[in-house]
Amino acid sequence: MEEQLKEIMGAVFNVDPSVIDENTAAGDLEKWDSLHHMNLVAALEEAFDIEFDEEEMLSLMNYKLILLTLQEKVQS
Amino acid sequence: MIYVTEATKEDFDDVYGLLKLLNDTTIDQKTWGLVFSDVFKTGASPGYLLKDDEKTVGFFGTVFSNRIIDGEEFRFCNCHSWIVDEKYRSKGLLLLSKIHKLKNHILTIFSASSETFQIYKQLKWKEIDNSASVFWGQPLRFLVNGNIQVYQDNQNLEGISESGIKIAEDHKTFQCKINTLRKPAGSALQVFKEVPYFPAKLIWLQKILPFQLKLGHFHYTSDPGLFFTDFKQNIQAICKKENWLGVIIPNRYIKKYGLTEGRKYYKKRSILYKSDIEIDPVLMDMLYSEVFILDLK
Numbered sequence: 504m505e506e507q508l509k510e511i512m513g514a515v516f517n518v519d520p521s522v523i524d525e526n527t528a529a530g531d532l533e534k535w536d537s538l539h540h541m542n543l544v545a546a547l548e549e550a551f552d553i554e555f556d557e558e559e560m561l562s563l564m565n566y567k568l569i570l571l572t573l574q575e576k577v578q579s
Numbered sequence: 580m581i582y583v584t585e586a587t588k589e590d591f592d593d594v595y596g597l598l599k600l601l602n603d604t605t606i607d608q609k610t611w612g613l614v615f616s617d618v619f620k621t622g623a624s625p626g627y628l629l630k631d632d633e634k635t636v637g638f639f640g641t642v643f644s645n646r647i648i649d650g651e652e653f654r655f656c657n658c659h660s661w662i663v664d665e666k667y668r669s670k671g672l673l674l675l676s677k678i679h680k681l682k683n684h685i686l687t688i689f690s691a692s693s694e695t696f697q698i699y700k701q702l703k704w705k706e707i708d709n710s711a712s713v714f715w716g717q718p719l720r721f722l723v724n725g726n727i728q729v730y731q732d733n734q735n736l737e738g739i740s741e742s743g744i745k746i747a748e749d750h751k752t753f754q755c756k757i758n759t760l761r762k763p764a765g766s767a768l769q770v771f772k773e774v775p776y777f778p779a780k781l782i783w784l785q786k787i788l789p790f791q792l793k794l795g796h797f798h799y800t801s802d803p804g805l806f807f808t809d810f811k812q813n814i815q816a817i818c819k820k821e822n823w824l825g826v827i828i829p830n831r832y833i834k835k836y837g838l839t840e841g842r843k844y845y846k847k848r849s850i851l852y853k854s855d856i857e858i859d860p861v862l863m864d865m866l867y868s869e870v871f872i873l874d875l876k
Contacts, residue, residue, distance in 0.1 A: 529669035529670065530669045530670070532669075535668075535669045536668035536669060536671060537663075537668065537671040537672050537675070537695075537698055538694050538695075538697060538698055540669075540672060541697065541698045541701040541702070544701060545701060557679055557702050557703060558676075558679070560701070560702060561672050561675065561676040561679060561702075562676070564669075564672075
């Protein structure tokens with residue numbers, strides 16, 4: 504899951520997935536603005552066949568939190 | 580530290596620098612100032628600020644209003660002017676999350692850019708059909724039904740509901756046309772915005788005409804039952820009084836009140852809303868919003 508998440512983030516934010524690590528947060532990637540953030544949400548929903556509620560969508564502001572939320576969603 | 584806080588009217592000078600980035604040169608500083616001057620006297624904040632310590636790096640404009648619709652009270656929050664300094668774009672959603680936390684409010688947006696439109700749609704904001712139709716006024720104006728009287732501005736508000744009178748009072752200072760339709764069955768107050776109109780094929784003629792041709796864009800009526808009954812007669816009377824060629828009516832009203840569609844009219848402005856309260860989207864209008872405060876066409 505971690506590798507897939509990095510791949511998706513890399514594709515959405517147009518960076519090499521290897522630059523994404525557990526400390527990556529919204530301010531670290533140049534393209535991580537509101538629009539790209541929502542594109543990431545949509546890409547994750549499609550890739551993992553899940554749905555975020557609106558509060559989750561707006562709070563997924565760093566890699567760790569995204570991974571944690573994804574793991575919870577996929578397990579449930 | 581980056582945080583979000585409520586804006587006050589004292590923040591205008593800071594925010595104006597950001598508003599200029601919206602690139603709308605048609606709106607001057609004085610007009611933008613109206614957004615911060617509590618024009619509807621609600622005492623509510625003009626919006627939210629994104630701050631980096633003391634520096635203002637983002638703004639999200641709000642216009643709050645309490646409306647009585649169909650006898651029920653609703654609290655609206657019209658959202659406009661979401662602008663964030665480029666260096667802080669990753670934090671722009673912090674402003675939006677403040678709005679999303681408002682409970683028992685109907686949130687509306689009338690001026691989303693194509694980019695923010697996508698964001699709102701993904702956040703499950705609903706879109707209202709904003710297509711519209713033009714209904715032409717009677718060219719032979721003397722044929723207007725004599726039982727229908729039209730009064731301009733706030734000249735004669737007899738028979739108008741309390742909420743209708745409040746709307747007339749609240750909007751009388753803006754660039755709009757307020758009129759009262761009086762028929763034997765009762766009275767209804769309308770709010771329109773005037774829009775210039777000229778057929779594209781005859782645009783050359785516009786330059787030599789000593790006057791401008793106009794349409795009235797319908798925004799509100801205090802009594803839909805009265806206004807949309809014998810609709811063609813009503814708009815003929817209104818067009819005669821206001822000297823309009825016709826009126827533009829959003830198709831959502833046309834469908835709801837069973838009117839035959841007029842000539843299609845395309846509006847670029849989308850309507851988005853989000854609400855934890857049940858409301859008929861037809862009842863949503865652009866009053867108490869930047870469309871009136873900033874005189875957006």
